[in-house]
Amino acid sequence: MSRPSAIRVARLVAAILVVMYHVTPALAQIKAQARVGPPAWNKGILPISQESYYNAIECGKQGNEDPPCVFYDTGLCQNDDFTLALYTPYKMVAYEVWRAVRQKRPPPMPSYQLAQATRVTIGITPVRGSKNPITNLILKRGGRVVMPVDRSVDDSGGRFTFDYPAFAATDDVTLDLVGRSKTVSCVIAKSVLTQFR
Numbered sequence: 001m002s003r004p005s006a007i008r009v010a011r012l013v014a015a016i017l018v019v020m021y022h023v024t025p026a027l028a029q030i031k032a033q034a035r036v037g038p039p040a041w042n043k044g045i046l047p048i049s050q051e052s053y054y055n056a057i058e059c060g061k062q063g064n065e066d067p068p069c070v071f072y073d074t075g076l077c078q079n080d081d082f083t084l085a086l087y088t089p090y091k092m093v094a095y096e097v098w099r100a101v102r103q104k105r106p107p108p109m110p111s112y113q114l115a116q117a118t119r120v121t122i123g124i125t126p127v128r129g130s131k132n133p134i135t136n137l138i139l140k141r142g143g144r145v146v147m148p149v150d151r152s153v154d155d156s157g158g159r160f161t162f163d164y165p166a167f168a169a170t171d172d173v174t175l176d177l178v179g180r181s182k183t184v185s186c187v188i189a190k191s192v193l194t195q196f197r
Contacts, residue, residue, distance in 0.1 A: 029184075029187065030184065032076050032077050032188040032189070033078075034192050044194045045086075045088050045168075045197065046164065047089065047164055048089035052197070053112055053115060057110075060093065060094040060100075063101035063102050077186035079186075081126065081182075082130070082179070083124070083125050083126075084186075085125075086121070086123075087121040087123060088120050088121075090115075093110045097110065120162050120163070120167050121159055122161075122175070124177065134158045134177060135178050135180055138175070140173070142171050168193075169193040170190065172187060172190050174186070
């Protein structure tokens with residue numbers, strides 16, 4: 001190859017790398033952690049059952065400021081751009097009871113039927129001061145993408161709803177939080193998934 005041809009090839013490669021750098025968002029990878037607290041849980045997110053329903057009611061009756069069994073997802077996939085919150089049937093029941101107890105009202109009996117109809121939703125909100133608004137969430141299990149059954153994204157954040165198998169505590173899950181300027185990838189290990197409720 002002549003010297004002018006080698007220079008043209010080098011410039012072409014450099015130009016391609018510059019374009020790829022600007023088109024592909026940066027990827028930051030983190031590992032998820034769940035908060036643990038009584039009552040102990042190791043079954044992962046499941047459809048509501050009589051056992052988990054009454055367990056959630058007891059969890060909500062704690063009523064303290066920040067019970068880990070209600071807010072087990074606090075700090076999940078902690079990063080500088082996004083805050084995540086999981087909404088599950090268990091959390092729906094526990095939170096409703098917790099809110100009533102905190103307001104000094106009698107603990108309610110949340111709707112079991114409504115809990116049975118509830119799926120798993122990941123809510124994503126921007127961290128204060130973040131300049132990287134969410135544009136998509138890609139959930140992967142075993143290298144395969146799992147599509148949400150419902151999704152909505154706007155300037156205030158996003159909501160992505162999945163069926164239970166997406167969070168089965170049988171394999172690690174990766175959440176790619178796709179922002180406008182970069183992607184944050186969060187690995188949720190199987191051992192952490194078992195602690196989700």
